[in-house]
Amino acid sequence: MKVGARHYHTIWLNDDGASVDIIDQRWLPHEFRVVTLKSVDDVAVAIRDMWVRGAPLIGVTAAYGVALAMAADSRNTSLDAVWNTLHETRPTAINLRWALDTMRSFLLELPESQRAEAAYRRAAAIADEDVDLNRSIGMNGLTVIREIAARKKPGEPVNILTHCNAGWLATVDYGTATAPIYLAAEEGIPVHVYVDETRPRNQGAQLTAWELKGHGIPHTLIVDNAGGHLMQHGEVDMVIVGTDRTTASGDVCNKIGTYLKALAAKDNNVPFYVALPSPTIDWTVQDGVREIPIEERSGDEVTFVQGRGAGGEIASVRVSPEGSPAANPAFDVTPARLITGLITERGIAEASPAGLKALFPERR
Numbered sequence: 001m002k003v004g005a006r007h008y009h010t011i012w013l014n015d016d017g018a019s020v021d022i023i024d025q026r027w028l029p030h031e032f033r034v035v036t037l038k039s040v041d042d043v044a045v046a047i048r049d050m051w052v053r054g055a056p057l058i059g060v061t062a063a064y065g066v067a068l069a070m071a072a073d074s075r076n077t078s079l080d081a082v083w084n085t086l087h088e089t090r091p092t093a094i095n096l097r098w099a100l101d102t103m104r105s106f107l108l109e110l111p112e113s114q115r116a117e118a119a120y121r122r123a124a125a126i127a128d129e130d131v132d133l134n135r136s137i138g139m140n141g142l143t144v145i146r147e148i149a150a151r152k153k154p155g156e157p158v159n160i161l162t163h164c165n166a167g168w169l170a171t172v173d174y175g176t177a178t179a180p181i182y183l184a185a186e187e188g189i190p191v192h193v194y195v196d197e198t199r200p201r202n203q204g205a206q207l208t209a210w211e212l213k214g215h216g217i218p219h220t221l222i223v224d225n226a227g228g229h230l231m232q233h234g235e236v237d238m239v240i241v242g243t244d245r246t247t248a249s250g251d252v253c254n255k256i257g258t259y260l261k262a263l264a265a266k267d268n269n270v271p272f273y274v275a276l277p278s279p280t281i282d283w284t285v286q287d288g289v290r291e292i293p294i295e296e297r298s299g300d301e302v303t304f305v306q307g308r309g310a311g312g313e314i315a316s317v318r319v320s321p322e323g324s325p326a327a328n329p330a331f332d333v334t335p336a337r338l339i340t341g342l343i344t345e346r347g348i349a350e351a352s353p354a355g356l357k358a359l360f361p362e363r364r
């Protein structure tokens, strides 16, 4: 997508043909910085400390991490080591394990002498596939936006609420939840997005708002607690969020606060959609609430907020009394019964075992 006049992906191979460049998301929206990852340790830090984040992008970054490992040492021991190191970085987004498994099973078939080059090729293919998956999600989600737009008066926007950042910054390009929005705007459908700020890390305020502004998409930033009120007053036509892991039964794990939005949507008959590529489905898990590990992050993310000071510097400020403890579960699970549909690259599935199996029969 665009940053100024230039088209960017969130990750790409450096001109040296070996290291990997990423957009360092810690500084957005204040500063646009690109950093180069040269080793598995760099990749682990970038994922763990959220220089890159968002389930699909975490997966692609890990795939390139495997390529960096293979360039240094292509033995099976190195493959196991990189799998373990990167798998430990973040526990919830299943795309991480999917990408590591995909890379490992592909590379194990090859002689060691061919692994480094093949790993870079496979990582690049995973990145390209992510772009294609998101574009297909966009086309499928667009049908819902078109239907809502058809019921509106001419020029009246379709109001969409989203939570966290499931935009192009969370993927390689397009985003998942934002793909239908970008395609609707391209088609000339008036859209307006309510952006939840998404405490504690403020991915909505810092990333989604920045993306939408960059693409000229009308949007309004709201505090996380405003969504229910707006839904009660008919201000939201649909909700679209992303997901870090969706179970085979259609339960959706996503950024903390998603569940409350789904409850409010249900109570107000607002359609609640989840956009996801198939690598985000964990076919081994049924009950999301019981089975998905929820990342517990530092309480400092709750007690401090990062922003730009009056003097232009990027600073962290404390928002609570010194010594007050804080809990920081990073994700929650929205049960399938609260979800109107799962927008995938193959179409829109009912959030149920049967709905998912109908779209992905090979998983039977």
Ligand SMILES: CSC[C@@H](O)[C@@H](O)C(=O)COP(=O)(O)O
Residues within 6 Å of the ligand: 053, 054, 055, 056, 093, 163, 164, 165, 166, 167, 170, 171, 175, 176, 177, 203, 241, 242, 243, 244, 254, 255, 330
């Ligand atoms: C297309 S991204 C879907 C989710 O990964 C996204 O909504 C989200 O929850 C990201 O969490 P984050 O903690 O910023 O990695």
